[in-house]
Amino acid sequence: MTELLQYVANGLVSGGIYAIVAVGFITIYNVSKVINLAQGEFLMLGGMVTVALIGMNLPYGLAALLAILMVTLIGVLMQKYVIAYVKKANPISLIILTIGISTLIRGIASFIWGKDAFALEPITSNEPISIGGVMIAQQSIWILAAVLIILFLLWYLMDKTILGKKINACSVNPMAARLMGISPTKMSMLAFAISGATGAIAGIVIAPLSVTSYDIGVLLGIKGFSAAILGGLGNPLGAAVAAFLLGIVESLGAGYISSGMKDAIAFLVLIGMLLIKPSGIFGERSVGKGGL
């Protein structure tokens, strides 16, 4: 029983990370109908830049803050100079484009930091806490706290503020939004900024638990996208729930079947889901065709 609970606890932590990635995907997708396959690279950059800045003797908090700002800026620049440039491209071109950007970021990261893995100091001590026999690293609690705060803030932004209504308006009908004096380009830029910032935060909080290196973004990106599909692309809440489920399934699979097959399990779930119900558990039909 304890074993089972332990696996579930582990799954919740990784599921939380997938949730942030998934929500990042959806934030951008809802506004601009682009799936940003470089989403995982935002996480990687968040962790790596923080490690690098701490290496330059900056205090932890300042390094993390600068890293978040930098990744946010990268997100905005990416939207402004690359995505906006090919507005009318077909879905295949957009996929290739964001794959290209993610490859480019990964390559530059490996060029700057090499292929070594780096670990970040945990925010609080290394000692795990035991809750009813289940051992939980203190960092895991930070991760979950960060995830929940981010999800709450995003929900608040989207549902309760004028800005969120503007973003929603652009996702429903960009033309009508423009007539109302809302700039879809600016909202799209904002979406990239949000997903850059949330990605970076996620990258920073997971770095102490699982080491960070130039290529962690790919797997995290695909798993986040899997969660987004499972939950129904376009539905942040569904994606978050699906992400936690995916994390738990993966953790159980790793525990009871084989740890080497852990990643394969997540992908099999993805392909299986695409076969049975491509619109996702909570999803609407006719999404995911890409483009517009």
Added chain:
Amino acid sequence: MMKQIIDKWGKSIGIYLFLMILFPFVMPDEYYRSVGIIIGLQAIVTIGLCLVMGLAGQISLGQAAFWGIGAYTSAVLTTKYGLPPFIGLIAAAIVPGLFAFILGRAIAGLQGYYLAMATLAFGYIVQIGITEWESVTGGANGMISIPQMTFFGGSELSMYFLIWGVVTCVLLFSLNLLNSRVGRAFRAIHKSEIAATSMGIDVRKFKLNAFVVSGMFAGISGGLYAHYMGILDPQPFGLHESIKFLTMVVIGGMTSIWGALIGAILIGFISEGLVLMSEVVPGLQGDVDTIVFGAILVLFIMFMPEGLVPRIRAAFEKGQARKAKAMADEAQRKQQVERKAAT
């Protein structure tokens, strides 16, 4: 069939054959021949990927997985069961073809991002599967002493011609496909699936066929790769290689078979050049080629989404048209002058 292709592409095929045969003799160095062999192997995969992307308008981010399945199929059959490489190669075409069929059947209804992610996920599953199935594939340590092909003595030169012979077959097959009813159906699907369906084209079937053919091409190339290298490990069959194939197709021009071939050759030489450079320049650690491929993908989609070959062809045709127009103008002017002289 053959006549039509020669009518249409005779000149290009002539130039291709000439350069292909000339290359190993002007570059008598074994090293350049081995580069030529690797480029040929990649060209086979790229031409198949071009059929999927350019003709059927679908994306596959898991092409290296089919390549890997082909390589391991032939390697396991010949090394563990002692079958001759020839049989291994046939299996190397069939098994990835079957995988492509099953996967394609499953995801034929998917489009755009969903298909991209499904193929990406498939690529990962295959690489993980190869690594984990240690009893058969040797796991991360890989396989050694895979039998070499004994084709005309099995020298580097004979291997070069064997592989480029396969490239030629694949090229002619694909050009033929492009030129046939099937090719027209593919182009119709690419333009608009709905319109194609209403014309009575079974879109799913065509997409599936393109997918299976591309899987088989990749598998054959993988089998040849296994026998050429003699050793295998799971490392080259991942996302990095799939992105390399993607770059080759994009750089040459997604809708052009010739583009796929030229893309494979260009990227092949660029990668080789980068490897050579990294030996000389000490700062070039890491994956410089990743940076280059990423940059190429981004820049091409931004500034030249149609790719090199269609762009060059368009420029050439424009030049031809201008020349023709200039000649016509000249003739008209002459005529006017003559008429003036007559009156």
